[in-house]
Amino acid sequence: MPPPDDLVARAQAGDQTAFRELYRQHAGRVYALCLRLTGDARDADERTQDVFVRLWDKLRSFRGESAFSSWLHRLAVNVVLNERRTTGRRERRVMPAEDPDNMAGAQHAAPLHLNIDLERAIADLPDGAREVFVLYDIEGYGHGEIAQLVGIAEGTSKAQLFRARRLLREKLER
Amino acid sequence: MNEQELHEAVSRLPKSIEPPRDLWPDISARIKVGPWRRWYWVPLAAAAVFVLVMIGRSIQPTAWDVTALAGRPLLGTHRLAASGRLRVGDWLQTDDSSRALVAVGRIGQVEVQPDTRVQLVVARADEHRLALAHGTIAAKVDAVPRLFFVETPAGTAIDLGCAYTLATDSLGKGVLHVTAGEVEFQTGLRSARVPLGALIQIRPTTGPGIPYVDDAPAPFVRALMTFDYEPRGTRARAIRTVLALARPQDALSLWHLLQRVDPSLRGLVYDRLATLVPPPPGVTRLGAIALHSRDLEGYWTTIQRIHFRMMALRGVRDVDPRTGRAVH
Numbered sequence: 001m002p003p004p005d006d007l008v009a010r011a012q013a014g015d016q017t018a019f020r021e022l023y024r025q026h027a028g029r030v031y032a033l034c035l036r037l038t039g040d041a042r043d044a045d046e047r048t049q050d051v052f053v054r055l056w057d058k059l060r061s062f063r064g065e066s067a068f069s070s071w072l073h074r075l076a077v078n079v080v081l082n083e084r085r086t087t088g089r090r091e092r093r094v095m096p097a098e099d100p101d102n103m104a105g106a107q108h109a110a111p112l113h114l115n116i117d118l119e120r121a122i123a124d125l126p127d128g129a130r131e132v133f134v135l136y137d138i139e140g141y142g143h144g145e146i147a148q149l150v151g152i153a154e155g156t157s158k159a160q161l162f163r164a165r166r167l168l169r170e171k172l173e174r
Numbered sequence: 175m176n177e178q179e180l181h182e183a184v185s186r187l188p189k190s191i192e193p194p195r196d197l198w199p200d201i202s203a204r205i206k207v208g209p210w211r212r213w214y215w216v217p218l219a220a221a222a223v224f225v226l227v228m229i230g231r232s233i234q235p236t237a238w239d240v241t242a243l244a245g246r247p248l249l250g251t252h253r254l255a256a257s258g259r260l261r262v263g264d265w266l267q268t269d270d271s272s273r274a275l276v277a278v279g280r281i282g283q284v285e286v287q288p289d290t291r292v293q294l295v296v297a298r299a300d301e302h303r304l305a306l307a308h309g310t311i312a313a314k315v316d317a318v319p320r321l322f323f324v325e326t327p328a329g330t331a332i333d334l335g336c337a338y339t340l341a342t343d344s345l346g347k348g349v350l351h352v353t354a355g356e357v358e359f360q361t362g363l364r365s366a367r368v369p370l371g372a373l374i375q376i377r378p379t380t381g382p383g384i385p386y387v388d389d390a391p392a393p394f395v396r397a398l399m400t401f402d403y404e405p406r407g408t409r410a411r412a413i414r415t416v417l418a419l420a421r422p423q424d425a426l427s428l429w430h431l432l433q434r435v436d437p438s439l440r441g442l443v444y445d446r447l448a449t450l451v452p453p454p455p456g457v458t459r460l461g462a463i464a465l466h467s468r469d470l471e472g473y474w475t476t477i478q479r480i481h482f483r484m485m486a487l488r489g490v491r492d493v494d495p496r497t498g499r500a501v502h
Contacts, residue, residue, distance in 0.1 A: 016202070016205070019205075020198060020202070023197075023198055023201065024198075027192070027193060027197065027198075028190030028191055028192045028193075029189060029190045031190075031191055031192065031193045031197075032188065032189060032190055032191035035191060041194070042379060044193075045193060045194075045195075045197065046362075046363055048193060048197055049197050049200050049201050049204065049363065050362070052197070052201045052205075053201060053204045053205055056205040118183050118184070118187065119187070137181070137184050138184060138187060165177065165180060168180060169176070169177070169180055172180070172183075
């Protein structure tokens with residue numbers, strides 16, 4: 001496997017084979033983020049594509065000031081949140097029942113059913129609460145960053161996180 | 175479950191989840207680059223667009239004529255008695271007993287049918303754009319392609335020189351039926367080319383379905399719709415039905431299907447398509463299955479040419495649907 005820096009440099013030069021390899025390496029991480037932020041498998045499919053199309057357009061602006069994966073992650077968050085701001089629609093809230101395995105991922109340190117229940121519960125959260133919960137508790141962003149990314153006050157971010165955790169605990173106890 | 179248990183459960187969630195299907199073909203199709211994408215074209219293209227825009231603005235009216243055909247449609251906040259002007263940003267709304275005719279600048283006209291709501295979005299020489307919030311319009315345009323656009327809640331109909339009827343509800347569920355020329359319907363992720371005598375179903379999240387000719391057998395159409403809109407588990411059977419029932423006249427449907435099936439099934443679709451309408455010289459199986467635009471465009475040109483010929487000679491002469499040649 002070529003070193004990541006080499007892949008990025010080649011993709012920046014317009015090499016689609018290198019870009020495809022970048023896709024192979026990062027698709028899982030990006031898809032997981034999109035799936036959790038949107039709470040919907042079909043939206044996640046579309047947003048993941050959007051992220052890589054946007055990446056292709058923006059790749060030249062990557063200067064290596066941070067790790068490529070972090071930069072891509074931030075790009076993905078922006079794509080998903082921008083799409084939500086633009087369309088303002090959330091039509092499908094529930095994960096397709098036929099694909100529970102997709103939600104659980106390939107490697108499980110915890111019992112499978114717990115991951116699936118938790119993923120479903122996260123998907124069922126209200127949009128605002130889910131976004132803050134995913135960004136803070138799963139992706140490790142701070143409230144200040146979340147406030148900037150989502151376009152809310154820091155206090156709102158904290159309140160949404162509190163709400164999300166409470167809703168999740170209630171749901172998982174049922 | 176307490177806070178600590180929740181925290182531990184969250185920390186065990188996988189950081190990576192593989193997409194249920196390979197997204198690369200779709201991504202690859204969207205990032206195709208040719209010489210035109212090279213950077214030095216950007217300033218030239220921008221300058222050309224600027225000149226076109228300035229010329230367009232200087233000669234083109236920024237409002238379109240509207241005539242009431244029946245009843246009294248609502249134009250903005252006023253009832254239209256006979257005729258008026260639809261300005262950019264204005265809404266035109268018909269009720270169940272009114273209809274109106276809108277002149278599309280100088281290039282065509284749109285009949286706004288009952289229970290319809292449209293807005294004029296752009297009125298320039300280089301771009302004529304309506305938004306159809308809900309209802310039905312019948313458009314007729316005589317201009318070079320890609321001058322007239324109709325936005326619906328599900329996507330955009332792009333005129334390629336044609337006449338068509340477009341119906342949608344407020345969520346984006348609708349139908350596009352083309353009666354002359356060709357229309358492209360596209361969302362950010364998917365597009366369909368619909369030539370005369372063909373139609374597509376449109377859905378809010380999935381966008382345009384696969385086009386089919388208006389005399390396609392009902393089981394064939396049902397199978398296409400199952401493929402387009404039903405859960406993935408039912409698709410394999412739908413694909414088999416489509417391939418089994420397809421006639422040479424349905425080549426345009428298979429051409430679209432080829433690009434939408436999982437990569438592992440493209441060979442199957444291609445082989446059936448090639449049996450119905452042989453590919454033109456230069457189009458290879460390998461290239462078409464890899465969705466290379468040169469092969470797909472080459473094949474489409476042939477399918478489109480045969481299709482137009484059959485439509486033009488319908489009721490006049492018999493045409494071999496595999497070649498487009500008149501049968502003596």
